[in-house]
Amino acid sequence: MTDKFRPLKDAFGRFATGIGVAACRNQDGSFSAITINSFTSVSLDPALVLWCIENRASAYPSFMSGDSYSISFLRADQQALSERFARYQPRPLLAEEVEIWTTGAPVLKDRLAAFDCKISARHKAGDHVILVGEVIRFDSAKGAPLIYFASNYHTGAKE
Numbered sequence: 156m157t158d159k160f161r162p163l164k165d166a167f168g169r170f171a172t173g174i175g176v177a178a179c180r181n182q183d184g185s186f187s188a189i190t191i192n193s194f195t196s197v198s199l200d201p202a203l204v205l206w207c208i209e210n211r212a213s214a215y216p217s218f219m220s221g222d223s224y225s226i227s228f229l230r231a232d233q234q235a236l237s238e239r240f241a242r243y244q245p246r247p248l249l250a251e252e253v254e255i256w257t258t259g260a261p262v263l264k265d266r267l268a269a270f271d272c273k274i275s276a277r278h279k280a281g282d283h284v285i286l287v288g289e290v291i292r293f294d295s296a297k298g299a300p301l302i303y304f305a306s307n308y309h310t311g312a313k314e
């Protein structure tokens with residue numbers, strides 16, 4: 156079957172991005188996580204970021220009901236994590252894979268940078284919802300990023 160959105164996806168995909176894992180804590184204490192490349196830094200003062208979640212994603216209800224999320228940027232050698240959280244109902248994050256900072260959202264222990272965010276706004280936008288987050292805590296490290304371009308993974312240059 157042909158994908159009628161293929162030409163638009165091909166054009167959108169010509170914008171090279173890093174890759175992040177967005178994660179949140181559910182009411183029962185479990186974690187939900189999803190691979191994303193829609194991250195955008197928005198504002199310095201206050202520190203705001205955003206990313207977009209598709210309204211059909213299995214993790215959608217989790218990110219719509221909680222009040223916080225984390226985003227961990229992946230390193231060049233973490234493609235397996237990207238693939239894991241781009242699957243339907245992925246194997247959940249385990250406590251030993253994450254750190255809990257301020258909001259309760261899980262941050263990947265191994266990462267290039269991370270942001271612990273309180274959700275400050277949700278905006279419906281077509282088949283996605285834009286999740287704006289106020290950055291409560293963050294860090295960054297040196298290293299090479301995992302890059303996504305034209306539906307393929309690439310390795311970014313090391314700093």
Ligand SMILES: Cc1cc2nc3c(=O)[nH]c(=O)nc-3n(C[C@H](O)[C@H](O)[C@H](O)COP(=O)(O)O)c2cc1C
Pocket residue numbers: 174189190191192193194206207208209211212213214237240241242243244303
């Ligand atoms: C590199 C990459 C970037 C992605 N970026 C996003 C994104 O920004 N927002 C989103 O909702 N889904 C994004 N996805 C898709 C989700 O990761 C994927 O659809 C979802 O985790 C699969 O679960 P589902 O079958 O329940 O939808 C991306 C996938 C990949 C491989």
